[in-house]
Amino acid sequence: AQSVAQPEDQVNVAEGNPLTVKCTYSVSGNPYLFWYVQYPNRGLQFLLKYITGDNLVKGSYGFEAEFNKSQTSFHLKKPSALVSDSALYFCAVRDGDTGFQKLVFGTGTRLLVSP
Amino acid sequence: NAGVTQTPKFQVLKTGQSMTLQCAQDMNHEYMSWYRQDPGMGLRLIHYSVGAGITDQGEVPNGYNVSRSTTEDFPLRLLSAAPSQTSVYFCASSYSATAISGNTIYFGEGSWLTVV
Numbered sequence: 027a028q029s030v031a032q033p034e035d036q037v038n039v040a041e042g043n044p045l046t047v048k049c050t051y052s053v054s055g056n057p058y059l060f061w062y063v064q065y066p067n068r069g070l071q072f073l074l075k076y077i078t079g080d081n082l083v084k085g086s087y088g089f090e091a092e093f094n095k096s097q098t099s100f101h102l103k104k105p106s107a108l109v110s111d112s113a114l115y116f117c118a119v120r121d122g123d124t125g126f127q128k129l130v131f132g133t134g135t136r137l138l139v140s141p
Numbered sequence: 142n143a144g145v146t147q148t149p150k151f152q153v154l155k156t157g158q159s160m161t162l163q164c165a166q167d168m169n170h171e172y173m174s175w176y177r178q179d180p181g182m183g184l185r186l187i188h189y190s191v192g193a194g195i196t197d198q199g200e201v202p203n204g205y206n207v208s209r210s211t212t213e214d215f216p217l218r219l220l221s222a223a224p225s226q227t228s229v230y231f232c233a234s235s236y237s238a239t240a241i242s243g244n245t246i247y248f249g250e251g252s253w254l255t256v257v
Contacts, residue, residue: 030183058243069145069231070184070248077243116183126191126238127172128199129246131183 028053030119032132039107040140047102047135049117059100060118060129061091070116076100087111107139144168145249147232153255154222162217162252164232172238172246173215177201177228184231190215191238222256229253 029052039045051057058077062070074085081093091102100117114136118129148163166173174189176199186199190209204226206218215234219226232249 060245062248067251067253069250070233072245072247075243075245118184126189126197127174127235127244127246128186128189129184131176131185133181133183 028119028128028130030117030130030132032115032117032135034135035133036136036138038138038140041109042106045104045107045111045137045139047115047117047137049100049102049132050098051100051117051119052098053119057093057098057100058120059091059093061085061089061100061102062116062118063087064114064116064134066113073102073115107137109139109141112137112139145232145234145247147230147249147252149252150250151253153257154219155257156222156224158222160219160222162219162230162232162254164215164217164249165213166215166232166234166247167213168234168236168247169212170234170236170247171212172235172244173209174199174233174246175205175207175215175217176231176233178231178251179228187217187230219254224256227254227256 031050060075061073076083076093084090114134117132145166175187176184178184185201188207190196230252233246235244235246237244
């Protein structure tokens with residue numbers, strides 16, 4: 027069975043500082059990993075994904091994520107946080123080897139960027 | 142290009158009432174699905190479809206029905222609403238249904254449902 031853990035309910039960072047939102051995963055086959063962002067009263071917006079290839083993936087709005095197979099992690103990062111980055115972030119995974127598209131989501135991490 | 146469109150955005154139901162949440166996509170996507178979002182639980186898969194005429198259950202299917210008569214539409218029906226179905230519902234779609242494709246899943250704006 028697939029699973030995702032986001033160990034932090036909330037991350038606080040000052041504007042201009044680097045940010046990291048943590049995610050670890052468990053799948054039996056090859057992991058396909060995704061990050062989504064949700065702004066208040068809005069749907070989920072796709073940020074980036076790892077399917078194969080380079081371990082460092084670059085996505086929308088200056089975000090990037092590093093795939094680490096040995097640590098089964100896919101942490102989301104940004105070098106310099108903006109107040110407008112404040113939102114709810116979800117990590118998701120699916121088994122890329124078998125079956126149909128069924129994303130399993132983490133519980134979400136709220137990012138608060140202070141001015 | 143409208144993407145994934147959900148209606149209504151907000152709805153209040155009384156216990157025992159039935160209703161249908163509508164979802165449509167205009168991207169000729171093969172895969173469509175419904176998730177519910179609850180505080181502290183992330184998103185959980187209710188039902189999904191890998192093509193017209195084909196549907197299957199997800200993680201939390203009880204109390205919900207779906208059908209896929211066309212590629213574009215994937216309505217979610219609540220048969221007899223219960224307070225436990227108070228949630229935010231998201232419809233999502235993807236070009237390919239197979240996991241190995243690596244295709245991104247795109248989400249609608251959500252439907253906020255309250256059952257009193």
